[in-house]
Amino acid sequence: MDRIVVADDHPLFRAALTSAVEKASEGAQIVECASLAEAQAALGAAPTDLLLLDLKLSDVDGMTGLTLIRADHPAVPVAVVSASEEAPTIRRALALGAAGFIPKSAALPEMVEAIRAILEGETWAPEVEAASEEEADLQARIASLTPSQLRILEGLKVGRLNKQIAFDLGVTEATIKAHLTSVFRKLGVQNRTQAVILAQSLDI
Numbered sequence: 001m002d003r004i005v006v007a008d009d010h011p012l013f014r015a016a017l018t019s020a021v022e023k024a025s026e027g028a029q030i031v032e033c034a035s036l037a038e039a040q041a042a043l044g045a046a047p048t049d050l051l052l053l054d055l056k057l058s059d060v061d062g063m064t065g066l067t068l069i070r071a072d073h074p075a076v077p078v079a080v081v082s083a084s085e086e087a088p089t090i091r092r093a094l095a096l097g098a099a100g101f102i103p104k105s106a107a108l109p110e111m112v113e114a115i116r117a118i119l120e121g122e123t124w125a126p127e128v129e130a131a132s133e134e135e136a137d138l139q140a141r142i143a144s145l146t147p148s149q150l151r152i153l154e155g156l157k158v159g160r161l162n163k164q165i166a167f168d169l170g171v172t173e174a175t176i177k178a179h180l181t182s183v184f185r186k187l188g189v190q191n192r193t194q195a196v197i198l199a200q201s202l203d204i
Contacts, residue, residue, distance in 0.1 A: 054080075
């Protein structure tokens with residue numbers, strides 16, 4: 001029996017996703033969440049076969065939720081569900097490790113097809129044109145970061161100091177500084193400001 005977590009802060013759409021899951025995986029255990037914090041707790045409570053993740057939740061926006069989930073629960077397949085259906089958004093989600101991208105405009109049968117495919121280990125997303133060389137290079141740089149480095153980059157993006165990030169991650173400030181050196185090198189930047197601008201350009 002599959003265990004599937006549905007994270008969307010809109011009750012009606014969460015119900016639609018739940019209906020699609022019930023058709024895609026008969027008898028599945030479905031856990032509904034309205035925030036990233038609830039989704040994190042649900043993923044930590046028991047092994048999960050799939051997370052359906054809205055990009056806009058009450059406590060997170062953009063690709064941040066995806067990067068944090070991938071950092072904390074790398075073994076859990078994540079299907080992004082979003083009303084933002086632009087090609088760059090879809091490419092970014094897949095580059096950041098999403099197992100699929102389901103547009104909110106998709107009809108129920110298409111959602112069911114997508115969920116089944118992802119549960120079977122496939123990657124499912126609308127067809128989009130390939131990324132430019134520059135965009136692909138930026139995505140590859142972000143993808144090269146470790147889970148800890150992704151969390152540090154997120155801390156930089158929201159303006160937290162090294163000592164605050166260290167407290168969040170339960171490590172020393174010296175460890176954060178060492179990680180930052182590696183983050184800057186991997187991203188090809190010289191300082192915090194450049195790293196934040198790069199992360200914002202990719203909606204990290």
